[in-house]
Amino acid sequence: MSWPPLTALDELDAIDAASAHRPVLLFKHSTRCSISGTALHRLQRAWQVADGPAYLLDLLRHRALSDAIAQRYGVRHESPQVLVIHQGRCIRHTSHLAITYPELAAAMRG
Secondary structure, three states, rough: OOOOOOOOOHHHHHHHHHHOOOOEEEEEEOOOOHHEEEEHHHHHHHOOHHHHEEEEEEEOOHHHHHHHHHHHHHOOOOOOOEEEOHHHHHEEEHHHHOOHHHHHHHOOOO
């Protein structure tokens, strides 16, 4: 499954608004990191539309946006990193090969 790219700061406002109704997943991906590629592909292969909305941030192209995410949600930057946003707050985050579908799918269900 391919996720829409996250490319602009104002998109975070839309994500916060959408997260009022259900959790939203953000995947911070480094295209130069094999661990990031592995984690992304494992998660995308398992992800279903019913699991909820998910967005992909290319860290190399949008590092300032990644920094804004870290500041907004109070989560130290890592790569790769996944954040689950609900009601405008980060309710779950994990990084590297600790990124797993079962854990994130459960977090998305609330």
